[in-house]
Amino acid sequence: MEPIVRAAAIFLGLVIFFRIAGTRTLMQMTSFDFVLLLIISEATQNAMLGNDYSLTNGFLVILTLVSLDILLSFIKQQFPVVEHWLDGLPMVIVEHGKPLKHLMSRARVDEADVLSAARESQGLERMEQIKYAVLENNGSISIIPKSS
Amino acid sequence: MKKARDLEVHEDLHLQEQFWTVERVGWTLMAAALVAGLLGAFGEGLLSRHTKSDDKSLAVEYVRFGHYKSPLQLQIQVLASNARQGRLSIGLDYTFLGRILITRITPQPVTEELDAGGLNFAFPVHNEEGSIFITISYEPQYVGTLTGRVSLGDGSEVSIRQFIYP
Numbered sequence: 001m002e003p004i005v006r007a008a009a010i011f012l013g014l015v016i017f018f019r020i021a022g023t024r025t026l027m028q029m030t031s032f033d034f035v036l037l038l039i040i041s042e043a044t045q046n047a048m049l050g051n052d053y054s055l056t057n058g059f060l061v062i063l064t065l066v067s068l069d070i071l072l073s074f075i076k077q078q079f080p081v082v083e084h085w086l087d088g089l090p091m092v093i094v095e096h097g098k099p100l101k102h103l104m105s106r107a108r109v110d111e112a113d114v115l116s117a118a119r120e121s122q123g124l125e126r127m128e129q130i131k132y133a134v135l136e137n138n139g140s141i142s143i144i145p146k147s148s
Numbered sequence: 149m150k151k152a153r154d155l156e157v158h159e160d161l162h163l164q165e166q167f168w169t170v171e172r173v174g175w176t177l178m179a180a181a182l183v184a185g186l187l188g189a190f191g192e193g194l195l196s197r198h199t200k201s202d203d204k205s206l207a208v209e210y211v212r213f214g215h216y217k218s219p220l221q222l223q224i225q226v227l228a229s230n231a232r233q234g235r236l237s238i239g240l241d242y243t244f245l246g247r248i249l250i251t252r253i254t255p256q257p258v259t260e261e262l263d264a265g266g267l268n269f270a271f272p273v274h275n276e277e278g279s280i281f282i283t284i285s286y287e288p289q290y291v292g293t294l295t296g297r298v299s300l301g302d303g304s305e306v307s308i309r310q311f312i313y314p
Contacts, residue, residue: 051218052218054215055216056313063185
């Protein structure tokens, strides 16, 4: 019973923490984010396994995490509200070459990020060439170029 | 390769349906294992916790399912009137002792004595009324069915049976 409860508690805690931390934390990982992730995994490992290093305990923890993930996917499918709260929604941050500054600052994205995404995905050079830039709910920025 | 909708893609809906069925069966099994785990079929829990007594002076609380090299406890309750000359003696048999590592006994026994069947731990008792509780913490060093006998000096004993998962 104990490993299942531990794993469920960690799962719930991490879902909440990462949601609150914001969508950009894990997608566009800097080296510091990477180190943070490693430390988090170390901490969660101890909290989940306790001092029980048996195979059974490990499998129970994995079973719990995977099951909760499947369960959560069903819940999200059934209740879109839950999905919106947990995964977020896409948001338009550049419209016809005009950056929507107040939204961008709230989402902690700046024009450099948008231009970088524009160069990488579309080979665009300037803000005016962007029709729409959308901050997707996985934290990436998708660019729709103006048709020339 | 069969061409579907002008697209060169290896699609096989029949296989996909079969896989989805397997997936559903797998999910059901996982849910069943999870419920069993919560109830204690793989370790601590409602199904697992068990108290066995000899109906007189000795009762042992233990779990039926444990994990290899992970902490377990025997909680032994003895009537204090079983003490002789201020000493209460609790014995564990060699087979059991050979398959576990005792990490702690609370309270600490004052002596450990060997005899033919096993090891006797003696605890000082000053008041011969009421019950005495002794906790033996240990880690099984064995995978499979673990049997043990907890005995009192007067010959009454309780045998326990645990299954240790790897």
